[in-house]
Structures are given as C-alpha cells and as structure tokens.
Amino acid sequence: MKAFRLDALEAERKANDGAYLRFLRERNLSVGLYALDAGQQDPQKPQRQDMLYFVVSGRSSLTVGDETTVVARGSVVYVPAGTPSRFHHITEDLRVMVVFSPPEG
Numbered sequence: 001m002k003a004f005r006l007d008a009l010e011a012e013r014k015a016n017d018g019a020y021l022r023f024l025r026e027r028n029l030s031v032g033l034y035a036l037d038a039g040q041q042d043p044q045k046p047q048r049q050d051m052l053y054f055v056v057s058g059r060s061s062l063t064v065g066d067e068t069t070v071v072a073r074g075s076v077v078y079v080p081a082g083t084p085s086r087f088h089h090i091t092e093d094l095r096v097m098v099v100f101s102p103p104e105g
Contacts, residue, residue: 006056009033030103034096042087049100051079058094060087
C-alpha cells in the first residue's frame with residue numbers, strides 16, 4: 001500500500017520550491033499536488049493525458065476548452081487529453097490534486 005498525507009506532500013512541495021509535486025507514478029496513472037497562490041497566473045499548457053482535478057482547498061475560476069466554472073474545495077473536474085485548461089481569478093490559495101492517465105512523462 002502507498003499512503004500519503006496532504007500536509008507532508010505540501011511540505012515537500014514547498015521544500016522543492018515548485019508549484020507541482022508528482023508523488024505517485026504507476027503503470028496507468030500518476031498523481032501530483034498543484035499549488036497556485038491567490039492572484040498567481042497559471043502557466044500550464046494542454047497535456048497529452050486525460051486529467052482529473054480534485055480541488056483540495058482554495059477558490060478560483062477554471063476554464064477548460066470553451067467552458068468556465070468556479071471551483072472550490074471539493075470540486076472535481078475532468079479534462080480530456082489535449083484540451084487547454086487554466087485556473088484564473090484565483091481568490092484563495094489553491095491546492096489541487098491532479099490525476100493523469102496514462103501517467104505523465
């Protein structure tokens with residue numbers, strides 16, 4: 001079994017000075033913690049994998065393709081491979097669990 005604690009993942013992400021920490025990579029998926037602070041810009045580009053966003057904390061708008069919605073703690077959003085997605089108007093520090101399938105490179 002592989003088990004993780006959000007507080008430990010957040011500490012590791014901060015220690016590595018990055019917005020993203022991949023903490024699991026298996027044959028069919030990978031999972032990471034993505035962090036954007038209030039007011040920050042989201043620099044991500046379309047991904048080659050399907051993605052699932054699970055918002056752990058914070059509040060933001062999220063545009064996927066041509067659709068925009070507000071996301072907050074508990075929101076789950078599916079993004080098909082190759083579809084542009086971007087968090088914006090981040091009003092509360094955002095922490096998002098991101099699942100990639102197949103796993104990211």
